[in-house]
Amino acid sequence: MTSEKKQNVVIVGGGAGGLILANSLARREEFSVTLINDTPYHYYLPQLLQIAFRGDDSQLKRELADLVKKDVKLIIDSVTSVDLNNRTVTTSSGKTFSYDIVAIAPGLSIDHAAVKGNEKLVSLYGDFHSTPENAWRAFNTISSMKKGRLVVAVADPGHRCPPSPYEGVLLADEAFRARGIRDQIEITIAVPYPRAYPAETFNEVIEPVLKERGINIETFFTVDTVDLDNKKMTSLEGGELPFDAAIVVPIHKGPKINILPEDIKNEDGFIKADKLTNRVGNFDDAFAIGDASAASNARTGVTAHLQAKVVEKRLLGFDARNTGRTNCPTEIGMELGTFVISDFGHPSVKLPPKSVFFIMKRFFADTYWDVLKHPEFWDPIFDAYFENTSPERLWKLFP
Ligand SMILES: Cc1cc2nc3c(=O)[nH]c(=O)nc-3n(C[C@H](O)[C@H](O)[C@H](O)COP(=O)(O)OP(=O)(O)OC[C@H]3O[C@@H](n4cnc5c(N)ncnc54)[C@H](O)[C@@H]3O)c2cc1C
Known part of the structure; x- marks a missing residue:
């Protein structure tokens, strides 16, 4: 040609x-x-999650x-x-x-200013959905906190990587436990939904984990304003949440x-x-x-x-x-993981937390650069993976 x-x-x-x-x-x-x-x-x-909660930017x-x-x-x-x-x-x-x-x-693009007060908040406590600089700020927040209330609040339901805020609070929990100060810190995840996770089926997986780790779940809380001087945030639904440190998953545009x-x-x-x-x-x-x-x-x-x-x-x-296939490896701390797997025809599968899913998350991260460069090698492997882990199949295994 x-x-x-x-x-x-x-x-x-x-x-x-x-x-x-x-x-x-x-x-x-x-x-x-x-x-x-x-x-x-x-x-x-x-x-960005690994930076914010583990101080690791190697990848x-x-x-x-x-x-x-x-x-x-x-x-x-x-x-x-x-x-x-x-x-x-x-x-x-x-x-x-x-x-x-x-x-x-x-x-x-990320619009921190869309939530009143969040620009100031992020410059102090950071976040894990925008830039590496803000993820390092979040790492400073997590690693310097000794007591008080940590709030992670979701402002935008359309944010990147649906399970990432839950990974955030669970990795914060792990980090505080490792430092022996977990009982000094109250962790809250605030979400706009009627339950912890928007998809009901995956909520059945993640909510028990959050509860078991002692993480508070504040539902129907869509962040409206952040008042850094008085250390509280308000929601569109009329709620109020006090904090000592807070991270807002910002509005995405x-x-x-x-x-x-x-x-x-x-x-x-x-x-x-x-x-x-x-x-x-x-x-x-x-x-x-x-x-x-x-x-x-x-x-x-x-x-x-x-x-x-x-x-x-x-x-x-x-x-x-497109089939609408999702495949989000979800780390939940303590070397355990699960996956958010769904497609246009099937809601998220109820995959119980297991260490093999944590290992698979690491595997996906380790192979990432090679996958980008050599699709001709990885395409058949992924085709087989997606076929064998299709939501239809997994729903039969994990009803
Ligand atoms: C904390 C966190 C955890 C996540 N975890 C997962 C996960 O476990 N699994 C998963 O599948 N996804 C995950 N994601 C989501 C995933 O990273 C994104 O969905 C993915 O990167 C989107 O790919 P993209 O190509 O659309 O955009 P991007 O990867 O953002 O790439 C956009 C590119 O365009 C460039 N660009 C931007 N503007 C311009 C311009 N004007 N001119 C030229 N170039 C431009 C940028 O520099 C960038 O290189 C996570 C995201 C976050 C924030």
């Missing part, structure tokens, strides 16, 4: 979704692939140049706009790239990229895309994958990965569709 006939694919964002797509397409001669990322690094966001980031296949044209530049009608992508350095196909995968036509983004700035095909609006040549998409049923790396594989297959002419 001559280079003139290659489809010119431009991918915006080299995170969990964009990088997999770039490396998957680059090994096929039908495509020429340009990947544009605003930093020279790829960040492994689950490591945080790698140079993108080491992760892309040689046929990917990597551009380090910030995309400012994507014009879907004129098929162009423009960057902050003034370059314009035209495309045959565009995949938009720049993740999301769509990517800060101008996308035309303007109505292609929803009111929170996420890109309107089809939940089955990832196609943006009525554009046959534009896809949105990962956290940036309004269609992501769960904002997870696995979702982004699977969406990227669907886009790859569609570009190869197959009628591939």
Whole structure:
């Protein structure tokens, strides 16, 4: 095939979704692939939890140049706009790239200011959903706390990685136990839902664990304001929670990229895309994958990965569709874990906490960089894994 006939694919964002797509397409001669990322690094966001509660940043980031296949044209530049009608992508350095196909995968943006008082709060106590700097602040909070009330409050039900706030409080519990001060500290998780975890079936798994570890559960609490001077937060439902230290899982918004036509983004700035095909609006040549998409049923790396594989297959002419499969390894402290596994047709499976699931979480983290770089090796392994751990199958094993 001559280079003139290659489809010119431009991918915006080299995170969990964009990088997999770039490396998957680059090994096929039908495509020429340009990947544009605003930093020279790829960040492994689950490591923010490990920083915040264990002070471990060993897996945080790698140079993108080491992760892309040689046929990917990597551009380090910030995309400012994507014009879907004129098929162009423009960057902050003034370059314009035209495309045959565009995949938009720049993740999301965090809006600390959307909760009154949270900017001040995060600058003091940190969080584990925004930046490594804030995760280190959270680590200082956890490791310097000796007594009092720690509150972790979820402001946005659409936050990245649904089980991550629960992992947060359980890892805090573990850290305080390790320092022998657990009985001096009251831990509360505050959530907007009627129960600890939004999905009823997974709640049956996680709520008993929270209770067993002595973690308070404050339901129907959607954080509205944080009053740092008086050390209390209020909720939209009219509740009030005092704290000595607090972390708010902040409001998530769509990517800060101008996308035309303007109505292609929803009111929170996420890109309107089809939940089955990832196609943006009525554009046959534009896809949105990962956290940036309004269609992501769960904002997870696995979702982004699977969406990227669907886009790859569609570009190869197959009628591939997302199944909505989630696969969130969930660490619950004490070297135990579980998984949030569901799809469009099945609610989260009730996987009981086991050490093997903790080991599997570590395995996924350890293989992460290789998975990004070598999809041709890992695709068949994941296909077999997803088939054998399908929600349909697991529901029969764990009714
Ligand atoms: C604490 C925590 C724990 C998590 N745990 C898990 C887990 O266990 N399992 C799991 O599957 N998921 C987990 N996730 C979620 C997962 O990390 C995200 O869902 C995933 O990274 C989304 O991938 P993405 O490609 O959409 O976006 P990202 O990975 O955020 O990548 C977006 C990329 O686009 C780049 N970019 C942004 N703006 C621009 C621009 N204007 N121009 C060019 N480039 C740009 C960014 O630099 C970045 O490289 C966790 C997240 C957090 C915060």
